[in-house]
Amino acid sequence: MLAEQKIVLITGANRGLGLGLAKEYVSRGWKVIAAVRDPSIMPFLSEEVIVIKLDAAELNDANQAVNELKERYEVQHIDVVLANAAMGNHAPAISQIDPEIFTEHFNVNTRGTLLLYQATRELLLSSSSSSIKGKFIIVSSILSTLSRSWHKLGMVNYGITKVALNYLSKGIHFEEPNLISFTIDPGYVDTRLGQKASEFLNSPPSQTVEQTAPMMCDLIDKATREEYSGKLWRVDGTPAPY
Template identity: 40%
Template sequence: MTSNNQDKVILITGTSQGIGEGIAKHYLKQGWTVIGVNRNPEKTPKLEGNIITVKADQSSLTDFHDVVKELKTKHNITQIDIVVANAATAGSGALLTKASPTEFDYVYQVNTRGPLVLYQATRPLLKDNGTFVVISSLAGSLQRTFFWEHIGSYGASKAAVNYLTRTIHYEEPTLKAFTIHPGVVDTKGARKSWDDVGKPPIEPETVDDVIPGIVKLIDTSTKEETSGWMWNNDGSKADF
């Protein structure tokens, strides 16, 4: 920990497990204030460090705005350096011929509209030279070299959020906005999805495998080189 990090603030959605928890642990060890946003805060593991846990459902139109009000009034948060939109849902994995339109809408509410509402709600606190990151997926890439038939709704939602994030990059003069494909990662949520539809055609990595690459991308990002694109966890540029 360095003294310079004591005033640094990062907000992360979905810190109760998996990638979000891994990112939170990293920044807590660096001395940052971490705001963990979760649908069920009571299920969030206790993490060591300066962590603020707040409740929000990513499918809500109002929860993130309520979170910002709470951060200002209850926790005296006046600025945020980094926002990471990590929380997501895979949906049922149904083939598109059988996909429920209601479920399709829900996947979009969480994976696409959710990050947009998060950006809009946190933007007044986010530093002008800060960073807005979405944990996305190559499932949303039209140029990906693999095909998995069970990711129709999920992939479409990720393609849309990739576009939204790239648009934020162009609309913002100095704010960095980009997406990260963390890889196929073995998490509790992923395993639940695989139980329903089978494992993906790519060997999964562990959370510990991918976190170093993710945080390096965030920490070394620049407006000129990083912003506006999707990146693999090894630091290479991913195809849209």
């Protein structure tokens, strides 16, 4: 059955946007792999959902998770990997940023995504019988857009990691002609991270997870290499500048 069924792996699938995406893919008949830091707190969605441990901060978790998928669950391909797990704590002014906290953000958000790609690459390349195989999609942010004319105090640690992820995704696009890779800005979503941001943006999140998740799934589903790969997209399907 797994050889025929569409399979998506979602990191950070136990809450917020990751959970919303997992629910949406389940409703669409996909096999969902929920990759979470603590499997014991993953809400039950379906008997068909595979829950595996994957802590983005750990160097070996991604490889161990993929080995478990192959050996225990006999997963032979993945059609979509959604790198959603991230951290984003409020930071002080740049002159006062703690380098250890900066490094923690980079390790989780950027290095963790690199390790996820390296671990899942083989399964993505086994995705389809056509020349274009799987899709490696990274949840980014409008904060990664360097051409913007505004700056938000407190988001530098988080924003820098997202700028780096744009570069990583574009690099995958160039190095892997048989894969599709791009970043998505989901918008200002009512998640735990969105609520944190609202404390200093002085405005509540404008989108719900229930509104955003189907739009993201639609965007990923229709994405072609020629039009979408190697770019940053808004959740409504419009391109955003790097």
